Amino acid sequence: MSLVDELKSAVTPRAALLVVGVFALQLLFIASYVGALHNPKPKDVPFGVVAPQQVFAQLIGQLERLPGEPLDPRTVTDEAEARKQIMNRDLDGALVVNPGGTTDTLLVASGGGTVLSSALETLFTRVEGANGRTIRTVDIAPASTQDFDGLSAFYLVVGWCVGGYICAAILAISAGSRPANRERAIIRLGVLALYSVLGGLGGAVIVGPILGALPGSVAALWGLGALVVFAVGAATLALQSVFGIVGIGLAILLIVVAGNPSAGGAFPLPMLPPFWNAIGPALPPGAGTWAARSIAYFRGNDITGSLLVLSAWAVVGSVITLVMSSLKRTPESEPIAEEVTAATP
Secondary structure: HHHHHHHHHHHHHHHHHHHHHHHHHHHHHHHHEEEEEEEEOOOOOOEEEEHHHHHHHHHHHHHOOOOOOOOEEEEEOHHHHHHHHHHHOOOOOOEEOOOOEEEEEEOOHHOOOOHHHHHHHHHHHHHHHHOOOOEEEEEOOOOOOOOOHOOOHHHHHHHHHHHHHHHHHHHOOOOOOOOOOOOHHHHHHHHHHHHHHHHHHHHHHHHHHHHOOOOOOOOHHHHHHHOOOOOHHHHHHHHHHHHHOOHHHHHHHHHHHHHHHOOOOOOOOHHOOHHHHHHHHHHHHHHHHHHHHHHHHHOOOOOOOHHHHHHHHHHHHHHHHHHHHOOOOOOOOOOOOOOOOOOOO
């Protein structure tokens, strides 16, 4: 057999296409992570300003003219309202001007991301210094001392996502990308649901009672984890049912390549470039990270949108999986899962 024949036998056209796809996925991984995280800067950070009327307009104008537009300053009536809006996750920080002195108060919430709160403190130290004033920083939702840089929620969600798509991939690889019939699809989704409940509980217990990395309700984190795992797993099953083994690569593209760097984990959303800032909340890692931090540090506030995003992934993924399992395949298409009744010689 010639070298060309050996090559054709060793690397089939389908395998060659898959290798090309993996190469593209590798380049996209590098581009996405480096593009999102190589130069984080605050941009249009929702920020409250509490100040006397006589200095308010001048201060707002000064903040709006800062180079790079790091802030989106907004009027807040008083400090109590500013604290409330930060805890509701409507604001990422606020400046409370003291009309009777030269020391103002900067309110931050490091539970939403310590990098952002540190960036705000650095920024306002410079701004206030230029005005001949100083600041004292008050962290009203501090990250746990066991939660370095506020990353535990992100790593927890990443773990849940990894479990979801690996579980779905194994269910498909072991017996065919598309279930042979709707009953098999229901069984796969049922197995995934059971796995999700156990995976959600395991993650919540590890970061809570065992490691003490995250405060907040273990039950709430458990529920969130089950939803994250199932949403990612159902999406992966759906992609595999439509695209075959290529669907695993597409799941990695959505969850790992696009989802993780845009999740607001290492750097909160206002510090990410516009593209990643825009897509992050719509993908499971971003929705999960936001909800986990809200449960841990913000009394569970502002998680409805994130739960709806995760639920949409779960429902749409399940529906597509069930629909595709009901369609007949052409003989030329990829084999579907068959009964495990291989004839013995």
